Amino acid sequence: MAFSLVYLDSISSPLSGASLELIAAGRRLGDPVVVSAQPVSDESVAELGAAGVSGVVVPENAGTEAHTNFLTFETQLLAIALSETEASGVVLPNSLNGKEIAARLGVKLNAGVVTDAVDIAEDGTVTKSVLAGAYTTQARVTEGPLIVTLKANSVEYTAPAAAEEPDLLEIPVEDPAPGARVVEVREKAVSGRPDLTAARIVVSGGRGVDGDFTPVEDLADALGAAVGASRAAVDAGWINHDLQVGQTGKTVAPQLYIAAGISGAIQHKAGMQTSRVIVAVNDDPDSPIFEIADLGIVGDLKNVLPQAAAELRKRND
Amino acid sequence: MGSPNPVRVLALVKYVPDAQFDRHIDSAEHRMVRTESILSELDEYAVEAALQLKESSAAGSTVVALTVGPEQAVNAVKKALQMGADEGIHVSDPAIAGSDALATSRVLAAAIEKAGPFDVVITGLSSTDAETSLVPAQLAERLSVPLLSFANSVELEGSTLRITRDSDAVSYVLEADLPAVLSVTDQANEPRYPNFKGIMAAKRKTVETLTLADLGVSADEVGTAGSRTVVVASEERPARVGGNVITDDGEAGLRLAEFILAQKVL
Ligand SMILES: Cc1cc2nc3c(=O)[nH]c(=O)nc-3n(C[C@H](O)[C@H](O)[C@H](O)COP(=O)(O)OP(=O)(O)OC[C@H]3O[C@@H](n4cnc5c(N)ncnc54)[C@H](O)[C@@H]3O)c2cc1C
Numbered sequence: 001m002a003f004s005l006v007y008l009d010s011i012s013s014p015l016s017g018a019s020l021e022l023i024a025a026g027r028r029l030g031d032p033v034v035v036s037a038q039p040v041s042d043e044s045v046a047e048l049g050a051a052g053v054s055g056v057v058v059p060e061n062a063g064t065e066a067h068t069n070f071l072t073f074e075t076q077l078l079a080i081a082l083s084e085t086e087a088s089g090v091v092l093p094n095s096l097n098g099k100e101i102a103a104r105l106g107v108k109l110n111a112g113v114v115t116d117a118v119d120i121a122e123d124g125t126v127t128k129s130v131l132a133g134a135y136t137t138q139a140r141v142t143e144g145p146l147i148v149t150l151k152a153n154s155v156e157y158t159a160p161a162a163a164e165e166p167d168l169l170e171i172p173v174e175d176p177a178p179g180a181r182v183v184e185v186r187e188k189a190v191s192g193r194p195d196l197t198a199a200r201i202v203v204s205g206g207r208g209v210d211g212d213f214t215p216v217e218d219l220a221d222a223l224g225a226a227v228g229a230s231r232a233a234v235d236a237g238w239i240n241h242d243l244q245v246g247q248t249g250k251t252v253a254p255q256l257y258i259a260a261g262i263s264g265a266i267q268h269k270a271g272m273q274t275s276r277v278i279v280a281v282n283d284d285p286d287s288p289i290f291e292i293a294d295l296g297i298v299g300d301l302k303n304v305l306p307q308a309a310a311e312l313r314k315r316n317d
Numbered sequence: 318m319g320s321p322n323p324v325r326v327l328a329l330v331k332y333v334p335d336a337q338f339d340r341h342i343d344s345a346e347h348r349m350v351r352t353e354s355i356l357s358e359l360d361e362y363a364v365e366a367a368l369q370l371k372e373s374s375a376a377g378s379t380v381v382a383l384t385v386g387p388e389q390a391v392n393a394v395k396k397a398l399q400m401g402a403d404e405g406i407h408v409s410d411p412a413i414a415g416s417d418a419l420a421t422s423r424v425l426a427a428a429i430e431k432a433g434p435f436d437v438v439i440t441g442l443s444s445t446d447a448e449t450s451l452v453p454a455q456l457a458e459r460l461s462v463p464l465l466s467f468a469n470s471v472e473l474e475g476s477t478l479r480i481t482r483d484s485d486a487v488s489y490v491l492e493a494d495l496p497a498v499l500s501v502t503d504q505a506n507e508p509r510y511p512n513f514k515g516i517m518a519a520k521r522k523t524v525e526t527l528t529l530a531d532l533g534v535s536a537d538e539v540g541t542a543g544s545r546t547v548v549v550a551s552e553e554r555p556a557r558v559g560g561n562v563i564t565d566d567g568e569a570g571l572r573l574a575e576f577i578l579a580q581k582v583l
Binding site: 070095096097099100102103104106107108110111112113114115116125129130131132133134135136137138139140141142143144177178179180181182183184185186187188195200201223224231241242247248255256266267273277278279281285290291292293294295296297298299300303304305306307308309310311312315 | 347359
């Protein structure tokens with residue numbers, strides 16, 4: 001069987017669910033070889049082996065900050081790994097960084113890139129959702145390796161029957177491309193709530209919260225849910241842009257999505273309409289959000305949300 | 318702020334199906350149906366960023382709007398001219414239809430090189446039709462210049478361009494020396510509307526039309542021949558249907574709690 005490459009930004013111990021999913025996708029395309037620009041500990045190499053990874057490629061002097069150019073180094077590393085392994089495909093995370101590396105790699109190798117994948121078949125057919133979720137398409141590459149960025153929570157990981165004992169290969173990488181310099185990297189504060197794109201339940205607030213996200217956050221906490229927002233709420237400065245759901249924010253597909261004070265603009269729906277169940281709370285009965293809601297409540301969110309949160313807490317006791 | 322020397326900025330614009338209407342993919346060729354099209358909303362941020370770079374830099378700075386697309390796509394350039402761009406370039410050739418990002422970036426890079434020296438090439442965050450976000454990085458790679466992408470804010474100081482960019486865990490401050498490729502998000506600015514003066518002035522601005530032959534690109538480097546991806550199937554997802562709508566009688570919160578518990582997602 002041919003190799004496939006799986007690019008991981010960082011490798012935690014134990015391996016994150018996101019890393020395992022990428023490896024699971026890689027396994028469909030070949031014997032997975034993990035490529036990372038960060039150093040990989042012996043412990044992590046063993047864990048990668050248990051996940052079915054047959055090799056690990058890192059640059060010489062990984063993590064020493066010898067390179068300062070943004071993402072061109074990672075691209076070069078993958079390009080070398082690809083020519084050494086003659087892998088049939090490369091799987092990357094569907095993050096901004098993942099897409100940027102994939103794009104560059106496509107030009108370097110004159111290879112096809114598919115972004116936003118939600119599934120990858122063993123024959124290399126990639127499934128994705130397009131036009132704000134209106135269509136599902138399947139794409140393939142016409143020749144050469146497949147470069148694909150995979151959305152989180154798309155592919156299920158199952159442990160392989162037998163563990164591998166992967167070799168760690170250190171390769172020399174020079175960074176030839178003119179790159180952007182990293183001037184500053186700021187860690188973001190962590191909220192303590194579940195991650196928006198991975199949460200089983202999301203409670204989102206829009207312009208209708210009128211400056212006060214407390215009812216939305218309170219219901220989210222009663223449910224152990226993530227908090228989301230419309231762009232109107234983000235633009236008003238009531239909540240951080242990281243929590244925006246929609247075309248230019250996050251795409252979410254939770255088991256339950258509760259939209260409060262959100263009208264249901266096409267750009268918002270683009271980020272949430274594949275949720276399993278949708279609930280809308282809005283005081284305007286003509287609001288388009290009701291057209292896609294499994295349960296619609298015409299009412300003031302300031303009354304409905306706290307009452308629901310209180311009831312849920314009562315039932316939990 | 319800005320550059321003490323005049324800068325030449327290229328704003329890349331795309332003509333895309335308007336998301337306010339139902340958008341379709343034809344079932345035979347699996348290609349986007351391109352009626353009811355407009356300048357991609359996300360490219361308005363690119364045009365605005367270009368205009369701001371021009372306005373903060375020395376007199377004599379210019380903004381060129383560039384599009385690749387069929388005949389009607391010139392409308393995307395015209396909108397950019399109305400917003401304030403100085404000149405337009407429209408690359409149009411039947412062979413280009415069906416190009417993927419890889420092939421499109423090849424045409425754009427050739428057009429940019431043909432257009433002469435530039436300081437900044439600006440794109441939007443992604444097109445609103447294919448939404449891949451691949452083209453900016455592919456252009457940087459082809460033009461061999463640095464890339465500053467997904468910028469939430471942009472600052473030009475002399476010949477150094479600086480941006481902020483967010484990822485989930487961290488936010489970055491990145492900088493690069495000109496010339497560079499820049500892509501901006503919808504957080505970067507507030508695009509201006511064309512005003513009466515702008516609309517009138519645009520009528521006197523020129524749009525140069527170029528074919529592949531003018532760019533020295535052969536037909537087998539673009540379209541399906543020059544692409545490395547092909548869409549093999551497309552299926553319209555059944556529209557979601559709304560369910561029960563209730564009006565709050567003072568106890569809708571209790572109904573909501575019941576409904577949530579019945580979903581068995583806790
Ligand atoms: C290029 C582009 C990209 C965009 N990307 C995104 C995106 O990623 N995500 C996104 O969300 N939007 C996006 N938008 C914006 C989008 O078009 C809408 O403007 C936005 O989604 C509206 O947010 P909203 O529903 O909160 O506000 P509104 O449309 O103003 O709706 C507010 C709703 O709250 C209701 N309401 C008011 N008070 C109450 C109350 N007390 N109780 C209950 N209900 C109440 C009102 O009836 C109304 O329906 C984008 C737009 C553009 C042009």
